[in-house]
Amino acid sequence: MSGYLVRRLMLLVLMLVLLSMAVFVLFSLLPADVARLSCGKACTPEIIEANRIRLGLDKSVIEQYWVFVKGIFAGRTYPEGGGPAALVCAAPCLGYSFRKNATVLQLIGERLPATIWLALGAFVLFMVVGMVTGVLAALRRGRWQDKSIMGVALLGYSLPSFFLGLVVLFFVIIRWKLLPYPSYVSPFENPEQFFKTMLLPWIVLAILYAAFYTRLTRSQMLETLGEDYIRTARAKGLPERTVVGKHALRAGLTPIVTAGGLDLAGLLGGAIITESVFSLPGIGSLAVSAVVDPDLPVLVGITLITAFFVIVANLIVDLLYAAIDPRVRVAA
Amino acid sequence: MNEVILSVDNLRVGFPTEDGVVQAVNGVSFELRRGQTLAIVGESGSGKSVTAQSILGLINRRTADISGKVIFQGQDIVAMPDKQLYRLRGAKMSMIFQDPMSSLHPYYRIGAQLIEAVRIHQRVSKQQAREQAIEMLRMVGIPAAERRVDDFPHQLSGGMRQRVMIAMALINSPALLIADEPTTALDVTVQASILELITQIQQTHDTAIIMITHDLGVVADVADDVVVMYGGSVVESAPVAEIFASPQMPYTLGLLASIPRLDRDPDRRLDPIPGNPPSLISPPAGCVFNPRCVYADRVDGNRCQSQLPELLPVSPVHSVRCHIPAAEREAIARSALSGLVIGAGDPA
Numbered sequence: 005m006s007g008y009l010v011r012r013l014m015l016l017v018l019m020l021v022l023l024s025m026a027v028f029v030l031f032s033l034l035p036a037d038v039a040r041l042s043c044g045k046a047c048t049p050e051i052i053e054a055n056r057i058r059l060g061l062d063k064s065v066i067e068q069y070w071v072f073v074k075g076i077f078a079g080r081t082y083p084e085g086g087g088p089a090a091l092v093c094a095a096p097c098l099g100y101s102f103r104k105n106a107t108v109l110q111l112i113g114e115r116l117p118a119t120i121w122l123a124l125g126a127f128v129l130f131m132v133v134g135m136v137t138g139v140l141a142a143l144r145r146g147r148w149q150d151k152s153i154m155g156v157a158l159l160g161y162s163l164p165s166f167f168l169g170l171v172v173l174f175f176v177i178i179r180w181k182l183l184p185y186p187s188y189v190s191p192f193e194n195p196e197q198f199f200k201t202m203l204l205p206w207i208v209l210a211i212l213y214a215a216f217y218t219r220l221t222r223s224q225m226l227e228t229l230g231e232d233y234i235r236t237a238r239a240k241g242l243p244e245r246t247v248v249g250k251h252a253l254r255a256g257l258t259p260i261v262t263a264g265g266l267d268l269a270g271l272l273g274g275a276i277i278t279e280s281v282f283s284l285p286g287i288g289s290l291a292v293s294a295v296v297d298p299d300l301p302v303l304v305g306i307t308l309i310t311a312f313f314v315i316v317a318n319l320i321v322d323l324l325y326a327a328i329d330p331r332v333r334v335a336a
Numbered sequence: 337m338n339e340v341i342l343s344v345d346n347l348r349v350g351f352p353t354e355d356g357v358v359q360a361v362n363g364v365s366f367e368l369r370r371g372q373t374l375a376i377v378g379e380s381g382s383g384k385s386v387t388a389q390s391i392l393g394l395i396n397r398r399t400a401d402i403s404g405k406v407i408f409q410g411q412d413i414v415a416m417p418d419k420q421l422y423r424l425r426g427a428k429m430s431m432i433f434q435d436p437m438s439s440l441h442p443y444y445r446i447g448a449q450l451i452e453a454v455r456i457h458q459r460v461s462k463q464q465a466r467e468q469a470i471e472m473l474r475m476v477g478i479p480a481a482e483r484r485v486d487d488f489p490h491q492l493s494g495g496m497r498q499r500v501m502i503a504m505a506l507i508n509s510p511a512l513l514i515a516d517e518p519t520t521a522l523d524v525t526v527q528a529s530i531l532e533l534i535t536q537i538q539q540t541h542d543t544a545i546i547m548i549t550h551d552l553g554v555v556a557d558v559a560d561d562v563v564v565m566y567g568g569s570v571v572e573s574a575p576v577a578e579i580f581a582s583p584q585m586p587y588t589l590g591l592l593a594s595i596p597r598l599d600r601d602p603d604r605r606l607d608p609i610p611g612n613p614p615s616l617i618s619p620p621a622g623c624v625f626n627p628r629c630v631y632a633d634r635v636d637g638n639r640c641q642s643q644l645p646e647l648l649p650v651s652p653v654h655s656v657r658c659h660i661p662a663a664e665r666e667a668i669a670r671s672a673l674s675g676l677v678i679g680a681g682d683p684a
Contacts, residue, residue: 231438241457
């Protein structure tokens with residue numbers, strides 16, 4: 005098992021390296037000229053050229069990548085090599101945004117808490133709601149409980165997030181004034197305002213995602229409830245509650261865990277639309293402004309962070325597999 | 337004679353589908369006494385497995401139409417509330433299934449599955465339950481049971497898994513064990529030892545057994561009485577020696593004639609029963625077996641095609657569902673089975 009873990013961690017590092025290369029090459033191929041973009045209003049060809057050298061964009065992509073990687077581990081300066089007016093970006097340096105005059109890491113660090121809270125809260129909500137309704141629907145298959153749960157799930161599944169978000173925002177906050185207009189604060193600073201702000205985004209995301217988990221859980225349960233070992237569990241004299249809640253649910257858990265892990269990772273990379281609708285200062289809204297502005301170093305940073313979350317989530321999901329299914333442990 | 341512990345009376349099980357009701361079991365009756373073995377024989381789709389699962393109350397009463405009576409130790413399983421049923425299942429009556437590869441939960445250690453079976457029905461500590469589990473595994477012939485108890489099902493062979501299933505079914509010393517084709521999925525050599533194990537446990541525990549099978553060799557080995565099922569109904573029932581010596585229903589004859597035999601010309605083809613099992617949604621009119629019965633033309637007035645024969649006794653222990661007159665049936669049986677050495681071993 006520990007050997008497996010070491011191998012997986014090595015693979016994780018390798019994937020991160022390959023991924024950062026791909027991201028770097030991809031963004032360097034964009035027609036946008038960062039030197040031009042970070043130039044400002046009173047722009048002359050000379051300033052652009054000076055910017056280009058300052059940003060290190062006069063070098064080849066390979067050299068730029070090397071400086072970038074070095075920056076992550078040892079920090080870097082703008083321009084490369086230092087100088088009296090050089091900007092210092094300490095390790096781990098993911099780049100510097102000249103549009104916002106801050107390091108990319110600073111920018112992401114400021115935005116990460118809101119995104120993490122949003123993602124975690126929504127995740128707990130949609131997993132619990134999705135799995136409970138899914139199990140219920142499977143148990144009452146074909147009866148009105150099943151039909152109404154699946155009907156609502158279909159509705160939730162097909163609503164676009166911008167629509168649902170705006171409708172909820174409009175009615176709950178603007179029309180009925182049930183909650184104050186969202187304004188993010190840290191939960192450690194003002195828990196009440198935090199919950200009042202996060203409640204609607206959590207619910208909106210939960211509705212959108214829970215629908216998928218309801219359907220997934222229901223179909224998994226229906227499949228496992230037909231298995232021979234479920235009949236064995238019943239033949240032992242186990243009450244139906246235990247048969248379903250223990251034997252069937254555990255057997256059907258694997259795909260739910262997979263999807264859950266990846267969804268959580270995706271949300272940690274920023275729920276772009278929901279964050280924008282509820283003006284949450286998260287990674288998603290940072291990404292939107294970096295696209296609109298455009299601010300390439302920030303985009304590279306966000307892409308890498310998101311990818312990092314997905315890769316780590318994959319690893320955790322695989323480890324959870326082994327915890328759920330003993331046959332995986334042997335194969336590993 | 338021991339007391340009757342199970343009596344099935346006119347059991348009917350139908351599954352409503354979009355195409356109509358699948359009448360899987362259509363009026364089945366039989367009795368079973370303590371310590372005896374009843375074999376239910378029939379091809380796939382004859383209703384034998386559904387009958388067995390109804391006895392344990394494993395058929396979902398919401399999705400199936402079940403009627404008739406299954407009286408087990410004086411209580412009617414069919415009308416019993418779920419909670420009462422949970423107390424009987426696994427404790428007083430239990431079941432082993434056809435495919436040991438898929439009948440154990442793949443995610444739990446076999447010890448955990450056995451301990452669970454003990455602790456549903458007995459107020460004992462986990463440690464005591466574990467000791468019982470190890471003891472039971474030892475009894476069913478699992479070597480190094482105290483280590484094997486912590487294995488997962490995938491670490492055991494098919495035969496070992498079936499032994500675990502048997503251990504799990506018998507761990508609460510039930511009065512009734514239903515074995516639904518317990519050896520079908522196993523190697524021939526393993527089959528014999530599993531059957532031996534079951535009969536040995538029956539003798540020490542005085543368990544009544546219902547053995548569901550389509551293997552007449554198994555029937556000859558273990559059964560006291562035989563019920564032959566076809567298309568959801570009992571077509572013949574008799575003590576095992578009589579089924580092999582004087583089968584009366586053409587379907588039973590067909591089953592006996594289709595067994596491969598070592599004492600016959602190896603190049604000779606087997607004698608299968610022509611045709612296919614009947615549709616259970618729209619069964620043939622008259623005798624369910626008539627489309628495949630080669631003797632149907634021996635009955636006057638096309639009664640085989642128009643009138644369902646009743647299951648009538650030909651002796652106090654032998655009943656047959658057939659329109660052909662008894663004397664003629666015996667003649668048919670004699671000529672069809674002439675030259676065959678009936679029965680494997682000593683059926684008595």
